[in-house]
Amino acid sequence: MSLTFHWFLPTNGDSRDVVGGGHGSPATAFGRYRPPTVAYLSQIARAAESLGFTGALTPTGAWCEDAWLTTAMVSRHTEHLKFLIAFRPGFVSPTLAAQMASTFQRQSGGRLLLNVVTGGESHEQRAYGDFLDKDDRYRRTGEFLHIVRQLWEGKTVDLHGEHIRVEDARLIRVPDPVPEIYFGGSSPIAGEVAARHVDVYLTWGEPPAQVAEKISRIRSLAAREGRTLRFGIRLHVITRDTSAQAWAEAGRLLDGFDPETVRAVQTGLSHSESEGQRRMLALHGGSRDALEIHPNLWAGIGLVRGGAGTALVGSHEEVAERIKEYADLGIDEFVLSGYPHLEEAYWFGEGVLPRLAAQGLWQHPYDDRAGSAAPVPFAV
Structure with a gap:
C-alpha cells in the first residue's frame, strides 16, 4: 500500500501566519503577506513535486484567484505534479467543462484532477448569478457529472434534466487519461451524488471516530450503486522535530488571532448552509480553549478560516x-497545507514522508529514490 499526498496552492495569498477566507469569510492575513504570484506559487509547486507530493489542490471562490487560469500557468513550471483544480458546476456548462478538462489533460501531459465544489453559500453563489438553493445545486451537480462522464467516454449526449439541458453534445477529442473526480459534502444529498458519480470522496479533518462513520455511510451508498470509492481527507499540518516545537508554533499562530476578527469570522461562518462547515464549527465552538480535539488534532485554524479548520500538530x-x-x-489520500506553504511543505516532506516510507506506507511517486543514488567514484 502506498498512500497518496497532495499539497495546496494558496491562491488567496500566503503568510507566516494564518490566511483566512472561504465559505463567505474574507481573505485576511495576520502577519507578513506573500501575494499569490505565479512565481511564488510555482516555487511551492516545484517544492511539492521534489518532495514527493502527487498533486496540489487549487481552491475556488471569490476569495482567491481563479483556479483554472492559475494552474494552467503554474503547470508550465513543473514536470510531474498533478493539479487538483476546484471548480463549481453551476458556473460553466458541462460540455465546456468537459472540453476544458480534455484540453488541460493534453497540454499538461495528463496532470489534471478535478475537485467538484457544489457551493455551500447561497449569497456567494448569487454573486456569480446562481440562484438555486443548496439541494437543487446538488441535484444539478449530479446532472452535470452525468453529462461530463458521458462526454469523456466519447458519447453524444442529449439530456433535458431538471436543471441542465444539452442537445447533441459531444467532444472532438476525449481526455486521455480521463481525469479523476474528487468531491466532498456531508449532507445526505451530497452522499447520494458522491455514490453515483465520483472517484474520491473527501472529508475535512474531523476526529477519527467521525471520519469512520462518514466513510461507512458513503461506502454503503456507493455499494448500492455498484461502485467502489476511494477516500481522502483535507488537513493542515504543523510538524517539527519535537512535539514541543510543533505545539509552540501552533501557540504562536493562535496568539496572532485578533479577538475581534475571530468573532467576526465565527459570526459569518455560523450562517453557513454547509453541513461540513457546521461540523467544523462544532469542533471548537468559537472558543480558544480545549482546541486539541483528538491526540495531535488541533481545531485552531477554524477560528479564522472557513472550510478545512483542523491541523495535525506534533513531532x-x-x-x-x-x-x-x-x-x-x-483514508487513501491526504490533501495537506500549512503556513507558510513553502516552508511547511519541507517540514512535512523531509520529516514525515521518510518515516511513512520506512513503514512501507508511502513511496515517492516520481522516481525510485532507493535505487537512484549513484556510487561515489574514488581514485584507484
Whole structure:
C-alpha cells in the first residue's frame, strides 16, 4: 500500500501566519503577506513535486484567484505534479467543462484532477448569478457529472434534466487519461451524488471516530450503486522535530488571532448552509480553549478560516502515527497545507514522508529514490 499526498496552492495569498477566507469569510492575513504570484506559487509547486507530493489542490471562490487560469500557468513550471483544480458546476456548462478538462489533460501531459465544489453559500453563489438553493445545486451537480462522464467516454449526449439541458453534445477529442473526480459534502444529498458519480470522496479533518462513520455511510451508498470509492481527507499540518516545537508554533499562530476578527469570522461562518462547515464549527465552538480535539488534532485554524479548520500538530513521529490512524480507517489520500506553504511543505516532506516510507506506507511517486543514488567514484 502506498498512500497518496497532495499539497495546496494558496491562491488567496500566503503568510507566516494564518490566511483566512472561504465559505463567505474574507481573505485576511495576520502577519507578513506573500501575494499569490505565479512565481511564488510555482516555487511551492516545484517544492511539492521534489518532495514527493502527487498533486496540489487549487481552491475556488471569490476569495482567491481563479483556479483554472492559475494552474494552467503554474503547470508550465513543473514536470510531474498533478493539479487538483476546484471548480463549481453551476458556473460553466458541462460540455465546456468537459472540453476544458480534455484540453488541460493534453497540454499538461495528463496532470489534471478535478475537485467538484457544489457551493455551500447561497449569497456567494448569487454573486456569480446562481440562484438555486443548496439541494437543487446538488441535484444539478449530479446532472452535470452525468453529462461530463458521458462526454469523456466519447458519447453524444442529449439530456433535458431538471436543471441542465444539452442537445447533441459531444467532444472532438476525449481526455486521455480521463481525469479523476474528487468531491466532498456531508449532507445526505451530497452522499447520494458522491455514490453515483465520483472517484474520491473527501472529508475535512474531523476526529477519527467521525471520519469512520462518514466513510461507512458513503461506502454503503456507493455499494448500492455498484461502485467502489476511494477516500481522502483535507488537513493542515504543523510538524517539527519535537512535539514541543510543533505545539509552540501552533501557540504562536493562535496568539496572532485578533479577538475581534475571530468573532467576526465565527459570526459569518455560523450562517453557513454547509453541513461540513457546521461540523467544523462544532469542533471548537468559537472558543480558544480545549482546541486539541483528538491526540495531535488541533481545531485552531477554524477560528479564522472557513472550510478545512483542523491541523495535525506534533513531532514527525506523532504526525506519521496520526496519518496511519486515518489510513487504517480507509483514508487513501491526504490533501495537506500549512503556513507558510513553502516552508511547511519541507517540514512535512523531509520529516514525515521518510518515516511513512520506512513503514512501507508511502513511496515517492516520481522516481525510485532507493535505487537512484549513484556510487561515489574514488581514485584507484
